Amino acid sequence: MTQVQNTSLPFNPSIFAWARSRAGLAIDEVAEKIKVKPEKISAWENGKISPTVRQGRNLAKCYKRPFLEFFAKSIPSIPDVELVPDFRFYNETTSAQEKHALKAVQEWAENVRLNAIAIIDDLGEEPRKFSHNLKFSYKDDPSIAASTLRDAMGFNIEDQLHIPKSEKYKLPNILRGLIEDMGVIVLKQSSITKLNARGMCIYSDILPTIIYGGEAPSAQSFTIMHEFAHVVIGTSAISSGLSIGKDIPSQDAPIEKWCNHFAASFLMPESAIKNITSIPSSKVNEIDESWLRTTSGMFGVSPHSFLIRLIDLDLIDSDFYWSKMRPKFLKEESQYKSFGRPSYYGKRYISTNGRFYTNLVLDALGRGIVDAHNAANYLGIKNLQHLADIKAEARV
Numbered sequence: 176m177t178q179v180q181n182t183s184l185p186f187n188p189s190i191f192a193w194a195r196s197r198a199g200l201a202i203d204e205v206a207e208k209i210k211v212k213p214e215k216i217s218a219w220e221n222g223k224i225s226p227t228v229r230q231g232r233n234l235a236k237c238y239k240r241p242f243l244e245f246f247a248k249s250i251p252s253i254p255d256v257e258l259v260p261d262f263r264f265y266n267e268t269t270s271a272q273e274k275h276a277l278k279a280v281q282e283w284a285e286n287v288r289l290n291a292i293a294i295i296d297d298l299g300e301e302p303r304k305f306s307h308n309l310k311f312s313y314k315d316d317p318s319i320a321a322s323t324l325r326d327a328m329g330f331n332i333e334d335q336l337h338i339p340k341s342e343k344y345k346l347p348n349i350l351r352g353l354i355e356d357m358g359v360i361v362l363k364q365s366s367i368t369k370l371n372a373r374g375m376c377i378y379s380d381i382l383p384t385i386i387y388g389g390e391a392p393s394a395q396s397f398t399i400m401h402e403f404a405h406v407v408i409g410t411s412a413i414s415s416g417l418s419i420g421k422d423i424p425s426q427d428a429p430i431e432k433w434c435n436h437f438a439a440s441f442l443m444p445e446s447a448i449k450n451i452t453s454i455p456s457s458k459v460n461e462i463d464e465s466w467l468r469t470t471s472g473m474f475g476v477s478p479h480s481f482l483i484r485l486i487d488l489d490l491i492d493s494d495f496y497w498s499k500m501r502p503k504f505l506k507e508e509s510q511y512k513s514f515g516r517p518s519y520y521g522k523r524y525i526s527t528n529g530r531f532y533t534n535l536v537l538d539a540l541g542r543g544i545v546d547a548h549n550a551a552n553y554l555g556i557k558n559l560q561h562l563a564d565i566k567a568e569a570r571v
Contacts, residue, residue: 186219186226187246187248188225189220190251191220193251194235194238194245195216197253198240198275199272199275199276200237200272204272208237209234231245258277259281259375259376259411260410260411262412262413262414262415263372263414277370277375280367280370284375288377288382288384291360294539294544294545297545302358302381303357305357305358305380306358311408313433317437318440318444318445320407320437325441328353328354328356328357330353332446335474336447336473336474344393346392346396347392347395347399350399350400350403352530354385355529358382358383359382359406360382360385360531360532362387362532363527363529364388365388367388371415373390373414374387374398375412375413376406377411378405378406383406385402387402391477391511393471393472394479396442396475396476397438397442397476397477401438404435404437405434408430412430412431435483438480442475442476442480443481445488448485453470454490455485455491460491460492461499462485464500482500521561521566524554524555527555528554530569533554533569534569537550537566
């Protein structure tokens with residue numbers, strides 16, 4: 176009988192260690208994720224034994240790396256992304272894994288932006304720049320900046336207030352479209368919410384890019400406008416979003432406060448608030464919670480952001496927020512669950528990439544500038560059949 180020789184696959188063990196380190200994972204964490212003993216992970220990295228194909232694919236999925244990369248002769252030369260300034264004000268320490276995940280989101284967004292610039296160039300066009308006439312400094316009055324940008328968009332407060340209650344959930348997409356029309360890429364990545372962040376801005380004169388997460392639609396509107404404020408003053412950032420006073424570290428306070436005030440002034444202009452007949456005529460200690468929720472709904476914003484706006488306008492005592500409402504808001508936000516990603520692939524990919532970038536890729540595909548495989552790669556699609564779904568949805 177001929178004995179079959181058991182030869183191991185030609186994995187490069189040094190790449191196993193590199194990929195794990197790049198993912199910010201400890202050996203014990205990897206072992207738990209792929210259901211093997213830690214000693215086996217160490218043995219693979221030391222080249223003493225090799226994983227099976229299935230185990231290798233599990234590692235690739237865990238590290239978010241291509242499986243075939245493990246067979247390369249040398250460690251890939253991939254420049255490490257330098258994370259944009261972190262303006263979050265939560266107190267927990269950022270773990271290596273969380274930092275890696277934030278870098279992955281940033282890297283994805285930067286690739287989308289570079290893809291967009293390349294496609295625009297292939298189309299023989301010039302990428303639109305965010306107008307210098309619409310740029311401000313964080314030392315300028317944020318309410319004036321908000322009013323200026325609203326006028327430039329052609330979206331007055333009456334348009335916002337007259338959105339039917341049953342359709343207020345559409346406000347984030349309305350704002351997203353208006354901002355994209357101004358030469359800004361707006362992406363959605365639900366995972367960012369799980370990383371103690373609400374949004375991210377990667378600023379550049381050409382196609383600045385913002386990312387928002389999977390919060391409730393009323394909270395998404397504020398996050399989108401907060402990140403857009405970073406574009407307006409030309410700063411990159413990872414942001415937590417809502418805050419007042421002592422929430423923000425002193426070194427970050429001027430910029431984050433400005434962006435919060437811009438978002439609040441845009442979505443909840445002082446003049447519109449004071450036109451509400453039931454608004455307090457002078458500062459009060461507290462207000463009825465049901466009134467707060469109903470009135471915030473008129474603007475399509477969260478009760479959390481609306482209460483902070485009333486405090487900033489000196490209509491409500493801040494103790495009401497800190498002692499009673501803040502714990503309730505934070506609990507609600509932590510327990511919020513979206514309805515999940517759209518089951519229809521067209522909506523799913525457009526929700527992630529935005530209509531500006533999606534239509535850009537489809538335009539290049541329609542003109543024969545890119546083929547179906549490249550278009551699928553640009554949009555993050557694994558199944559080419561989903562391109563038809565995206566085309567159909569893009570025409571809606």
